[in-house]
Amino acid sequence: MKNHLKTIITGIFMVSLAAAGCKKSFLDQTPEASLAGNNFYQTETDFKQAVNGAYSSLREMGSVNYWLFGEMRSDNTYYQYNPSDRGYEQREFIDQFLVGATAEPLSSYWQQNYTAIARSNEIIFRIADKPIAEELKKQYTGEALFLRAFNYFNLVRQYGGVPLRLEPTNSPDEAQSKGRASIDEVYAQIITDLNAAAELLPAKYPVAEAGRATAGAARTVLGKVYLTQKKYTEALTEFRKVQGLGYALMAKYADVFSPANKNNSESIFEIQYLGAQPALASNFMYQFAPWNSLSIVTGDAGTTLGGGNGWNVPTQDMIDAYEPGDLRKDISLAVGFTDLSGKFQPNPYVKKYNHGFVDRGRTDDNFPLLRYADVLLMIAECLNEQGFAANGEAFSLLNQIRERAQLKPKTAGNADPVLRVETQEAFRQALLQERRVELAFENHRWYDLVRAGKAVEVMNAHGKKEMVGKITVPAGSYQVNAAKLLLPIPQREINLDNLTQNPQ
Template identity: 55%
Template sequence: MKKHNYLYLSALSVSLFMGSCTKDFLQRDPESIISASNFFSNESQVKQAVNGAYNSVLQMGLADYWIFGEMRSDNTTFHYNNTNRGLEQRELMEQFVSQATDEPLSTFWQRLYTGIDRANEVLDHIGTVNMPDANKNQYTGEMKFLRAFHYFTLVRQWGGVPLRTTSTQTTDQTKSKGRASVDDIYTQIIADLTDAASKLPKKYTGADVGRATEGAARTMLAEVYLTRKKTTEALTELRKVEAIGYQLLPSYAAIFDPANKNNAESIFEIQYLGSDPQLSSTFMYQFAPWTSGSAVTKDPKTTSNPGGWNIPTQDLIDAYDSTDLRKNISIGTDFISMNPSDPLKGKMIPYIKKYNHAPADIGRTNDNFPVYRYADVLLMIAECLNESGDQASSLTYLNQVHAHSRTGLLPLAVIDQATLRDLIFKERQVELAFENHRWYDLVRSGKAVAVMNANGAREKLLKPTQPYPIGSYNVNPNKLLLLIPQKEVTLDNLAQNPQ
């Protein structure tokens, strides 16, 4: 298995920003903290700090991204566990009845800003370090990509948020200037991604494979432009990504196979390493029905019930055409819960198969998590062309995904703009299922309120014996934005989002 250097974030390397020290530093004047000003002295230390900045993405990939990117959408829900209510606040996020004091909100916010501060730390100091310009450009591009990645998540989930473009060095710098406007946040994101795309390489070799590339920066920039309804600008970036040379794989299952990481279709993946307990993924266990034991994971060492999170909805299952080969690769429908404690006893509980692969060890898998891949690019091109009025060309790109050999589906015929728009979003739903795009697609399409209210009504109808909090699945436009964590509202004097 190829190893990726930037994943090796030992306690020592991460703690360089947390107040620990090394033997070399202990031989100097006694200090308990290694500050940024005396850490960034050579390229090796810069690279170590760059590697550490990726850690926030790795951590959020294990929970935050899919809690707020899939479970808040009509793609997935949760398997209600009446024997363990310890993570009930995750359920409240999915049911649109969360409170500003709920832990998932504050954890998500803190991790995003930790990632931003780590990127800012490198950007603040890299200019003074002597190293080849090509390497300095690469590290700068990576940090601007990551900072944009975090702010793109923040602005879509919370709207205007504090804008920090320099690192926090002292306690008096922790207080922000308040919430920046949505326009200001997007201006910063676009500037960061534009610069990152000009500095990052198109590809890496060896241990550096998996880092952010020009293609990743331009793909995110295109999605930013689409979110801002700037289809011409989006198409310009997508054409540049198209020219890089990514390819659709003939096998849909192969895209997600841990033995085939960072393949020809992959543009950016969150990198995990199953052989290391600190760097492994856990999706197979998190996404299995909680009553399934080892039946779904096929891991005989499973000693406790799996998570029951990110469970496919009937809405998503019904979205697949009957001959779509992706359905059986993405969703398992072979588990029936017979646990007497389960309100759904005797019923089939679907689960995500896309990340269901043999574990490296108990509770530890080697699956990466896809963020951007070429199928997404082709569907965004189709969307841009359709919005420009070129339905024939749009359909050509849609059919590259829809009628690809891995789907078993017939090509779609030329149709009107509105119908084609719906088909493109449906194709995105099934092609990119469980890859954390659905919630954002619903919001930018303007359909989130109607779709989620209808989805909630069906969930209640399908699970009448499950308790539901008052107001659950009662979605209005205000609820498309998350509540700002109460601690941030209080300590930073931030205006709260209305609900």
Template identity: 55%
Template sequence: MKNQSKYISIALLILASSISGCKKDFLNQAPESSLTDANFWKTESDLKQGVNGAYSSLRGLGTFSFWLFGEMRSDNTTFQYNAPQRGQENREQVDQFLANSANTLLQDFWRDTYTSIFRCNDVLDKVNNIPMSAASKAQSIGEVKFLRAYHYFNLVRQFGGVPLRLEVTKAPADAPSKGRATVENVYTQIIADLTEAGNSLPDASAYPAADKGRVSKGSTNALLGEVYMTLKRFSEALIALRKVTGYTLMPTYSSIFLTTNKNNSESVFEIQYYATAGTNLSSNFMYQFAPFNSGTVVTQDPGTNLSFTSGWNTPTTDLISSYEAGDLRKDVSLAEGFTGTAGFVAVPYIKKYNQGFVQPGQTNVNFPIIRYADVMLMIAECLNEQGFTAGGEAFNLLNAIRTRAGLPSKTSGNPVATLNVNSQAAFRDAIYQERKVELAFENHRWFDLVRTGKAVEVMNAHGQREIAKAPAQYPSGAYVLTQNKILLPIPQREVILDNLNQNPQ
């Protein structure tokens, strides 16, 4: 009976969540949840609201789970130890590779991701019953298939094989999954969804102003390229990435993240946030990432007090030391501390998303998922994997990123040892280094470490350096990463209620 109640709740959640979104501008309207399946899904406008509801679920994941599991598990960030407030150990455990299947944050991540998938499935279930043009129908299908693929890509990289839920849950009997699909089958579905989406979505430039920020052909091919790279299918990745056209680097690194430059020429896909009164559409990154003891110095918001929800995703010493002298990205991305009433306090924090507030506690800063700089570096990596060419296109792409950062080019045979890249292995290292600093705090680092096979080596060495700073703060077993622990444990609630096999830890 407990299982059946759980699945009834899921079915009701799907029904309610499928109709959130907006009627006019999908970027800045509050979700609507008072409608039901019986009186909704009648018109093209209804369908668009359903599609917008699928987008809206990204906001909650973006403000917490994505950076917790995508950046804090890496050597880029950690947390500010809060001795007076010892109530957030579940977050600390994720950073330290101590999270077990009972950790509530794992359950939140799993639940919120599948809620997002359910919204996509709801649209796909209803789209063919609504009178609309073939082009509009194809676009709607393409948008939600991209989103579904993106969510499954996150799940398979974090948990391995997961249940493939591709149909709407209409009755309690439909709620139990068929168990965990294989990793191969999950990737097959991701590729199928992205391939179809790429064939039906327009270019970003084709969207009117009110729809700016929706997924496009470019964002679909960029994600498909990353999927193929994760599978080490570099030739196919390169084909997909070459199709990402119509984008350019912003002239300066700092201009990318300004709220006045949302969805700019470098933006391939980003999560949309708006600090609109009376809605729940805002972001809050700068508050979570500010040191908890910084008062209003970092946020400049006198109306918001910082507490145990601040001091997270803190830049590590390893990352700070990774920046070359003169790298313009460092000051844009982070600060090594703040100046309070007692002087300078050496607690680093992320500056990249610190773009001011609109209302107390609310910002309208978007979060980048894919930037064109990322695409350029992926193309360069694919080219190098096909064969090292001194001075070839891969070098041009790498050095275009470095030039914007104010750094000298890396070349083969360069007399400066740190700039000399004279082999395929050396170019790999150059790309990995550039991705680490160029894409810092954009949730790429952990996935890069895993797909390149460097996670265990890098994170264990990093962990020892972290522990050495204050050994008494760390519990036994902290920062010991094994191959088994690369995958997160399946939330225990799901193991029990859906009869899933657990990941070995």
């Protein structure tokens, strides 16, 4: 078994090198070799390659762990049981709230975040005294600060307090951490990094560099951090700044996710994938396709489906969450497929990232992490928490999102009781519902439930539905309490770094 401390010691100095021409996108680079950090960080090109390496962990996490921990832990999705391939049982345990500290996905998620943090630390530490252009120095430092903060935000929301590693590790003696920082200490560092990043990063990049973290991305995450802490005034301040940066909703919901519209006007930050290159391609369409659908869902007759498919399956509760006439439903999910015999198979799947394949097993879809629609709904949340105002700006923002989905507005005093919202609490519920369907399968639902204080209640109710008539669900599943809102710290980190475990 690889141990994480060894990974830190030997891997923290490693940087992905890239073969990139001057006209290529920053993503269009394939790792070729690695060099020790002490010798590597010298030129502008070195630092650009180092920053690109820090982004690469996003692609790794986006492939599985983002949706595994952001959607499948929620009531939005579950999994299609595969009796012939039981090699992914730990994913099922995450959905069922049965996961133990030795589970591979826990360690994988922990390592992916800390790998990005380690790479970011190298850049932040080494760039200050290097003779490169000042504007590039600001940009690369800002990107590294953003990525460090973003990954700590992932960690603190899933594990609670975690070790704060803010400098490169230069020797085995430095590999062990000082132990778990408090949740407040982690958030304080995240806020410090994001404030600095927002000042250093540009609002926009040339087309060839699109997809890098911007000032808008830093301020959006900063606002989300404040919102998570229920600091509504501070959150609103950041979101208002994002409003002034030129983002706009796409006219059509489907266009937001089309590979033809990557990094569009509504996109604030998305994980970049390139279907044309095997190492940089995405494959969400395949993972979400029912394992018994052959090539009917993917259209790819050359790729066999099995245990790696049938994940992130929309629950019936998710399917029922859409109002009649909501055009987002058919764009986001399908309730099943028709097999080769003409029989309909009621196996739901996510359609939002189903845009065909570039080559066998490879797609060109990016994964959205931050969208302007999310910002508008978070502004509405801040305004409502500061004080309910019947048919005020918060209503206008909510209804702006609903209008694109071709739904009628929700208002105070509405003659239709389904559309009537008369109180602050009713608006909270309307907003949580709108976020669920607008941001479905974009890994927001779990965090929204926790922030709203609804996770225990909702997930226990969800569990009761999931247990009905399913002999494949282990006893004790979906027994959710406050302690289970945090994941166990990976056991090897407990053993090797002398960390305290989260109560379960």
